[in-house]
Amino acid sequence: MPDNSPTQNELEPIPGKRYFTIGEAAKLCDLKPHVLRYWEQEFDQIQPVKRSNRRYYQRQDLLLIRQIRSLLYDQGFTIGGARQWLKGDHASDDTKQYRQLLKQTISELEDIRDLLKTVR
Incomplete structure (x- = not known):
């Protein structure tokens, strides 16, 4: 049976x-x-952030979940x-440092974007 789930x-x-x-x-x-x-x-x-027994996901959570979905399904x-792949066991030390720096940069840019939205 063909897999019709989106990539x-x-x-x-x-x-x-x-x-x-x-x-x-989920959607x-x-x-x-x-x-x-x-x-x-x-x-x-x-x-996810948990408040009053409810889960709230942020953008970085969704990006990670999509990456996991791709690793498992695609x-x-x-x-x-x-x-193991997410922990970086497949990567060299340089790649791990680059990945951490990239995640930090993305997070900082998202914070700046959110701050600029409130300034308007």
């Missing part, structure tokens, strides 16, 4: 809001909410293999 590039763009409910996150990542809850247990990197990784 990461075919998913709808992530809207420019700060927080997403689990239902919104944007083409997953079921129970899959997101399960992945939170399997991947330490997924840490590239055929196992959960253990995806976990």
